[in-house]
Amino acid sequence: MNQELSESLDKSCKDLYKEETKYFDYIKKIKETAPNLKNYKTNKSKKIDQAFESILSYHEEAREVIQRKIRYANEGLKTTNLLIKKYVQQELISKLPGWEGSSNPPPLCGKIPANNNYIASNGDLVAASIPDENTGSAIILCHVKTYSKTTQEYKLVDFFEDLNKGPSYYTLPKEDVIPIPRTLSSKHLSQTEFSKNEKVLAVYPETTTFYPAIVLESPGSRTKKGFDTFYYSLRFVNDFVEQIEVYARFVIPNNEK
Template sequence: MGRTKLSSGSGGSGSGKSAASLDTHSPAPTDGNTTSSTTAVAEAKIKDLLKELYTLIHQVQDERARGEHNLSNISKTHERMQQEQRITPYYKNKLRGLYNTAMQDAEAEAELLRKALDKITEVKAIRENRRLDSDRPKPIMRRGVLMSMLQQNAVTLPLWVSKPGERPPPLCGAVAADNNYVAKPGDKVAARVQSLDGEENWILAEVVTFNTSTNKYEVDDIDAEEGKERHTLSKRRVVPLPIWKANPETDPEALFSKESLVLALYPQTTCFYRALIHEPPKKPQDDYSVLFEDTSYPSGYSPPLMVAQRYVIMCKEDKKK
């Protein structure tokens, strides 16, 4: 089973034309002063957000230090109880107070971390909007650079931090998007495209626009090595990728379970293939272990391979009999 896209395969039409060459309209003249002003505003906003992030990180460190001091008191109290080999009303009341304080400290630290993650998300959004608004053509990346970028995007995907009693939202881990959800320009998606020979494949793509009247997306094949190819696809042929990682320790229900049928990005490619979950992540930084369908193996599946949460989505096809 092929693991890279052929020039006439899932990457597009094989015509060799880039997305830019398919646009018959010349870009409108841009006012240099307006562009410079917009850039300056964006830079100033990013600078302010980074200052706020710096302050929040220090507040997290201070809150953690206070929490560690309280946890140390809990540990010392338990040691004294063991030495005395009895649990008195005094120790019960003291531990109750210490544990309540520990819970408050943990929630305060978690709230600061949520605020810090929000600032990081804002910075990334501003930078992405600047990239999308730029008149400069997208750079053509070598295969190695593209693969490194995709890996970095997976590593830096924000971790969802739930509040007590809160359920993970859509697009957190395995939680699917709402039916009325529309991916924004610049969002990465899995797109089912058809090649000239009629073969259909799921590829990694970037949203260009969404037409509400036709209910169709325009997406660009992410694989710059083969030249940008633009596709117009119905909404059912586009699956948004997760925008948060799910924490296996607090939200295991937001992860695909063992033996679930999924679509996963095959390592070192930009194509999604059918696979079974071999092992879900056990820690927040862990990847899925998956078994790709592969008839070259007696079992019909490849040996286990690791794929990041960012690139594992629900399979929209029936399992083969």
């Protein structure tokens, strides 16, 4: 769901609730004022009171219905967000080319790092360390917008937010931006793949955030057993799931000691 649709749904729910509340308040005010009116105390006063009570009861029910609809809408947005994240990874997996050489793999082929003077281009995907209110920092997938040679800073766009509800921009120094693999070796060379028990950072499935993980099996060792090519078997740190498969493009070095 894009930003325009999300904002439209949110505005409609709030407007509906506002209108309902306005009429509710009108009826309540009339009910409170009516006993003070001249000639109100008649044979019909009890019936009038009952009518007001029925109207108030109806509006209470209407208010509950609207609140439920708002909750359902929010739950729907959360589900949509998860589907978008899953779509993100499927799209990226289908677009990454394989490298067919047998020696001297290029930079950013699997785990091989970029050259020291490497500058990511506009539109390239990178892993960026951004401020996070819960953990202090988080590493997420971003698109490169621009790079300033003067300040040596990248302007980045949150990859998920760009697809979901409009871009969130970050300006970060070069050292906080990690280029991710651009190719993977079709020959499963040892120098292009992380080995068993290596510490890595990897995107947790159905998210666009990198978390610490331990390699259980490399793509090469998995392929020999008949599993999917270019997937790692990982165990994420502090995760209750013992083994998770992650596409190799989303597995990068963990330089923390």
